[in-house]
Structure formats: C-alpha cells, structure tokens
Amino acid sequence: xxxxxxxxxxLFAGLTLGSIYALIALxxxxxxxxxxxxxxxQGDFAMLGALITVTLYQRTGIFNRVITVNLQLPLPLxxxxxxxxxTLIGVVLYLIAIRPAxxxxxxxxxxxxxxxxxxxxxxxxxxxxxxxxPLPVFTPGPPIEIxxxxxxxxxxxxxxxxxxxxxGLYLFFEHTLLGKALRACAVNREAAxxxxxxxxxxxxxxxxxGAAVSAIAGIVITPSTFMAYDSGTLLSLKGFVAxxxxxxxxxxxxxxxxxxxxxxxxxxxGLLSSAYKDAFAFLxxxxxxxxxxxxxxGQRLAEA
Numbered sequence: 001x002x003x004x005x006x007x008x009x010x011l012f013a014g015l016t017l018g019s020i021y022a023l024i025a026l027x028x029x030x031x032x033x034x035x036x037x038x039x040x041x042q043g044d045f046a047m048l049g050a051l052i053t054v055t056l057y058q059r060t061g062i063f064n065r066v067i068t069v070n071l072q073l074p075l076p077l078x079x080x081x082x083x084x085x086x087t088l089i090g091v092v093l094y095l096i097a098i099r100p101a102x103x104x105x106x107x108x109x110x111x112x113x114x115x116x117x118x119x120x121x122x123x124x125x126x127x128x129x130x131x132x133x134p135l136p137v138f139t140p141g142p143p144i145e146i147x148x149x150x151x152x153x154x155x156x157x158x159x160x161x162x163x164x165x166x167x168g169l170y171l172f173f174e175h176t177l178l179g180k181a182l183r184a185c186a187v188n189r190e191a192a193x194x195x196x197x198x199x200x201x202x203x204x205x206x207x208x209x210g211a212a213v214s215a216i217a218g219i220v221i222t223p224s225t226f227m228a229y230d231s232g233t234l235l236s237l238k239g240f241v242a243x244x245x246x247x248x249x250x251x252x253x254x255x256x257x258x259x260x261x262x263x264x265x266x267x268x269x270g271l272l273s274s275a276y277k278d279a280f281a282f283l284x285x286x287x288x289x290x291x292x293x294x295x296x297x298g299q300r301l302a303e304a
Contacts, residue, residue: 002148008148011149011263012151014266016262017262019259019262020235020258021239021257021259021261022255022256023214024242025239025245025255025258027039027209027210028243029246034185035098036109037110038110039116039207041232043235044124045086046215046231049086049217050221050227051124053079053219057071057135063126064129075136086215091208093207095204097113124232128229133228138153158220218235242255245257
C-alpha cells in the first residue's frame with residue numbers, strides 16, 4: 001500500500017472513531033447546557049444500548065449464563081427497543097440520583113454521575129458478565145475501495161448516523177417548541193423559568209435525549225468493535241475530551257472536537273504506535289485544557 005493510500009486509510013479510521021466521539025460529546029453538551037451537570041455516565045448509555053440490542057436480537061446468556069434469552073427480534077426492532085429502554089434508564093437516573101440533589105454543589109453532582117457510571121458498569125457486569133458481544137453489520141457486502149484505501153460499509157453507517165443525528169438535532173432545536181424551550185434553559189435557566197418553562201422537565205428531557213444519542217452511538221459501533229460491560233468508560237472519557245473542545249456548551253465545536261480527536265488517535269496509532277492510541281486522546285485533553293486556561297479559546301469554560 002502506498003503512503004497516500006495509508007494516509008487515506010488513517011483518515012477513514014479517524015472519521016469513524018471521531019463520529020462516535022462526536023455523538024457521545026453531543027450527549028455531554030446537551031445535558032450540560034440545560035442542567036450544568038457533566039454526566040460521566042454518558043458512555044455507559046452507549047454500552048447499555050449496544051448490549052440490550054444484542055440481547056434482543058440474538059440468543060444471549062445473561063447472569064453468567066444462568067438464564068438464556070432467545071427473543072431473536074428483527075435487528076431494526078431490537079435497535080428501536082434498546083434505544084427506548086436506554087432512554088428510560090437515563091430518565092430513571094435523573095429522577096433517583098440527580099433531581100434529589102439538584103441543590104448540591106457542582107462537584108457533588110459530578111461525583112454522583114461518576115457513581116452512576118460505576119453502578120451502570122456493575123449492572124452490565126452482573127447481567128452480561130465479562131464477555132464481549134458482537135452485532136452483525138447493518139449492510140452486508142464487500143468494503144468500498146477508494147484510491148487504494150478501504151472503507152467498510154459499517155463505517156459508512158457510523159459516519160452517516162453521526163451526520164443524520166447532528167442534522168436532526170439542529171432541526172429539533174431550531175424548529176420545534178420543545179427544542180426552543182431546551183435552548184432557552186441553556187441560555188438562561190432563570191429567565192426561562194420566569195417565562196413559564198419548567199426547567200425540571202427540560203432537565204429530565206435532556207437526560208433522556210443524551211441517553212438516546214449515546215445508545216445509538218454504541219449500537220452502530222458494535223458491529224465494528226465488540227461491546228463489553230466496561231466499554232463505556234473510555235467512550236465517556238473520550239467523549240468528554242471532545243466536549244471540552246467546545247467548552248461543554250457549543251455542539252458544533254463538540255462535533256468538530258470529536259472528529260479531530262478521532263483523527264489524532266488514528267494518525268497517531270498508524271504513524272507512531274497503536275500501543276499509545278488512548279494516550280493520544282488524553283494528551284489532546286491536557287493540551288486543550290492548558291490552552292483554555294491560558295485564554296486561547298476564551299474564558300467561557302472557566303466562567304461556567
């Protein structure tokens with residue numbers, strides 16, 4: 001393979017990874033804008049969405065194979081039900097853990113979400129044990145070859161899903177009353193409350209929306225890389241890195257941050273060493289935080 005083909009291959013890999021990080025980052029930004037909370041359980045929603053889909057779609061042993069689930073639903077129906085169930089889990093998380101503590105400090109709320117992440121990961125371990133689970137590719141067929149590089153059909157699904165969700169969220173926030181109410185809470189929660197918008201309901205909906213977006217991200221990536229009970233941890237951390245590139249408040253910049261992070265990871269692993277693949281992501285985070293602290297990107301994150 002020529003150098004140009006290798007670089008193009010790294011580009012495809014980076015865009016695929018970046019699309020997943022962008023979707024997780026969108027969940028962070030949506031929840032933070034409305035509630036001011038950094039939800040570190042965001043990646044665990046991706047894990048739950050994927051593993052629930054696996055359980056509904058194919059014969060799966062759960063609770064250390066004590067029980068066998070053999071529903072074998074059609075894949076589109078399994079995906080729909082998994083997204084709905086994961087969304088409900090996000091709603092329950094808000095109701096039982098976040099809303100009772102909404103008067104607590106920001107640090108306390110962050111610790112609560114970290115605890116929720118540990119609890120969801122523990123739930124995943126109890127139900128699905130340590131096995132990694134696959135899903136079939138959504139569109140079977142040979143990969144697409146472009147200038148000597150290969151783009152799998154599932155990678156097209158990943159990138160296309162990210163684009164579709166970004167466009168869908170833009171239309172939702174710009175052209176629906178509920179979306180505008182969420183935007184109003186993001187701009188000024190007190191003013192929105194004075195205008196009759198129930199901030200508590202909007203916060204609940206933001207957790208539901210964040211959980212749904214992450215569930216979809218987890219589902220579309222599982223055919224390419226197996227999903228296990230602890231897969232959500234790195235997804236949360238890398239989604240957070242992408243989100244802070246947008247100051248935790250700017251969705252377009254968070255999407256761009258996710259794509260940049262994916263490209264940094266793919267090119268770093270390809271040109272240097274795959275052993276440091278995850279290190280590139282966190283090095284990027286440290287650099288971004290240092291630049292923000294120095295005022296290069298502005299002071300909004302510090303003010304928040």
